[in-house]
Amino acid sequence: MSPRFRATDEQGRPIVAELGRPETPEELADRRADSSRRHRANQTLINLVIAIGASLAVVVVLVLVVVRPGPGADANRVDYPQTAAQAQSAVSTPLTAPVLPAKWWANRAELDQPSDQVASWQIGLISPASRYVGVVQGIDADATWTADQVGKLQPTGSHRYGGLSWRVYDHREAGGDVDYALVAASGRSTIVLTGSTATDAEFATVATAIGKDLT
Numbered sequence: 001m002s003p004r005f006r007a008t009d010e011q012g013r014p015i016v017a018e019l020g021r022p023e024t025p026e027e028l029a030d031r032r033a034d035s036s037r038r039h040r041a042n043q044t045l046i047n048l049v050i051a052i053g054a055s056l057a058v059v060v061v062l063v064l065v066v067v068r069p070g071p072g073a074d075a076n077r078v079d080y081p082q083t084a085a086q087a088q089s090a091v092s093t094p095l096t097a098p099v100l101p102a103k104w105w106a107n108r109a110e111l112d113q114p115s116d117q118v119a120s121w122q123i124g125l126i127s128p129a130s131r132y133v134g135v136v137q138g139i140d141a142d143a144t145w146t147a148d149q150v151g152k153l154q155p156t157g158s159h160r161y162g163g164l165s166w167r168v169y170d171h172r173e174a175g176g177d178v179d180y181a182l183v184a185a186s187g188r189s190t191i192v193l194t195g196s197t198a199t200d201a202e203f204a205t206v207a208t209a210i211g212k213d214l215t
Helices: 025-066 072-076 080-090 143-149 200-214
Strands: 005-008 014-016 105-112 120-126 132-139 157-161 164-170 180-186 189-195
Touching: 080 105, 080 120, 132 143, 132 200, 143 180, 143 189, 157 180, 157 200, 164 200, 180 200, 189 200
Parallel strands: none
Antiparallel strands: 005 014, 105 120, 120 132, 132 189, 157 164, 164 180, 180 189
16 A cells, blocks of 8 residues: 555545545645646656757757868868969969968959950959958059949058059948058059958958059
8 A cells, every 4th residue: 555545544544644644636636736747847848858859969960060170261272273273374464363361362353354345354362360352453444444443442552562562442441342552553463352341451461462463
C-alpha cells in the first residue's frame, strides 16, 4: 500500500495518513486535479527541453554545413596584375597594375570596352584596414567622361604623388555621389580614384603606386 494510504475505514476506503481519515470526494477531486496539473506541467517541461534540443541541433547543422569555415574573403580576391597582363593584348595603352604594400588586395579587376564609349580599366582595391579605393583608367577620355566620374564636382585642390599631378575632389561634407576623388593624366590615360571610406593616406598610397607604375 502507498505510504499515503496506511489503512482503511469500516467501509474499505483508504485512510490518508496525513489526514487520519478517508478523503472527501472534494479532496479526492482536488488531488486528482492537482496531479493532472503536475503531469501537464512536467509534460510541458519535457516538450520544452525537446524543442530547445531540436533548435540547438538546427543551429549546429547551420554552423557546420551552411556557414562552415571556407575561403572567406580569399574567395573574392582577384589577381589584378595577372588580369591586367591578360587584358593588355586588347588595348595599346599600358594598363596600370600598381605595386602596393603588403595586405592590400583587389576584389575586382576588369577591362570595360563599350563600343560607343570610353574604354576603361577598373580595379577595386581594399586596404589593410578594409577600406575601399576604386581605380578607373580611362583611355583617350575626354572632359565629359572625367566630369561624370567625379559627379560633375569641382576640384578642391591638388597634390603630387608618384610623379603625377593629381586634382583633389574632397566633397566628404557635402554628402553627394562622390565623397573623395583624385584625378591625374598620363599619356593617353586619365586615372580616377574614388571612395567614401578610405583615408587621405590610403588614397595617397594608391596614387603614388600608380604614378610610379605609369611614369
